Amino acid sequence: MIELEDVPLLRDPIMIAAFEGWNDAGETASATISHLIGTWNAQLVAELDPEIYYDYQVNRPRITSETGPREIVWPTTRIFIAQDTPLDRDVILVQGIEPSMRWRAFTAELMDFAADCEVGMIITLGGLLADVPHTRPIPVTVTSEHDETRQRYDVEANRYEGPTGIVGVFTDAAHQAGLPTLSCWAAVPHYAGASPSPKATLALLTRLEELFDALIGHADLQEQARAWEHGVDELAASDDEVADYVHSLEQTQDTTELPEASGDAIAREFEKYLRRRETDE
DSSP states (O other): OOOOOOOOSSSEEEEEEEEESSTTTTGGGHHHHHHHHHHTTTTTEOOOHHHHHOTTTTSSOOOOTTTOOEEEEOOOOEEEEEEEESSSSOOEEEEEEOOOOOOOOOOOOHHHHHTTTOOOEEEEEEEEESSTTSSSSEEEEEEEEEHHHHHHTTTBBOOSOOOOOOOHHHHHHHHTTTEEEEEEEEEGGGOOSOOHHHHHHHHHHHHHHHHSSSOOTTTHHHHHHHHHHHHHHHHHHTTTHHHOOOOOOHHHHHHOOOOOSSSHHOOOOOHHHHHHHHHHH
C-alpha cells in the first residue's frame, strides 16, 4: 500500500497520469508528465513496490550516477505533488510504467491513493500511432465518460472498442468509482513514431492549457518540435514513397477537416498570444 506520510494537505486536487509502454507512442504522454513535474517543481511523495507489478526482464533496472554514487534505479510508478501551479488547485502527477502483471491490484492501489487525497478529477494522457501527416498540427482527442464533464469541456464520449492498455483500465476504474475523467490522446505519425516526438508532446500540453484555461510553460519544446519536423522533412525528401504518402495524408486531412479560421478560433488564438506575451514580459 502507498503510504501517505509525505503527502501535504491538498487544495481541491486533480490527478494527471501517464504510463510508458503500449499507451505512449513517441514517449508523448510520459514526456508530458516529465515536463509538468519539472515546470511545476513537483515533489516525489510515493512509489509503488516494483516487485509486485513488474517483470524485470521486460522493464530492466538501470544503473545511474546522475545524483552521486552509482546506484540501481528500479522501474516503478512514482507519484508527485505539484502545489505551485497556475490552476488554483494542487495536482497529483503519476509518472508510471504499464505494469507487467496484477493490473487490477495496480489500479486499485492508485485509486485508493486518489480517494485518500480526495481527488476531484482524473486525467489520463496517451499517445497512439496514426495515419496523420507530420506537417500539420498534431491531432489531440479528448473524451470523457461523464455527461457533465463532456458538456463542461465540450468533448465527446469514447467510442473505442478493442484491446486496451493500463490507461483504459485506469480510466474505467475512475469512472466506476464515480470520478469525473478526461482522457487525452495525441496522434503520432506512424512513419515518424520513433521516440521522442516533441511536436506531439507540445500538442498535448497545448490541449491541457485549453482545458485548464491556464498557461503552462513550454520551455524549449517549440524549438524541439521544429527540429523534429525538419528532421522528418529530410526523411521524406530522401524517399519518394514516404514523400508521396505524406502528400496523400496532407490532402486527406485538408479536405476532411473543417477550417480553423472561424472568428471564435481566431479570437481564442489571439487571446492566448496576448496572455503568453504578458507572461514573458
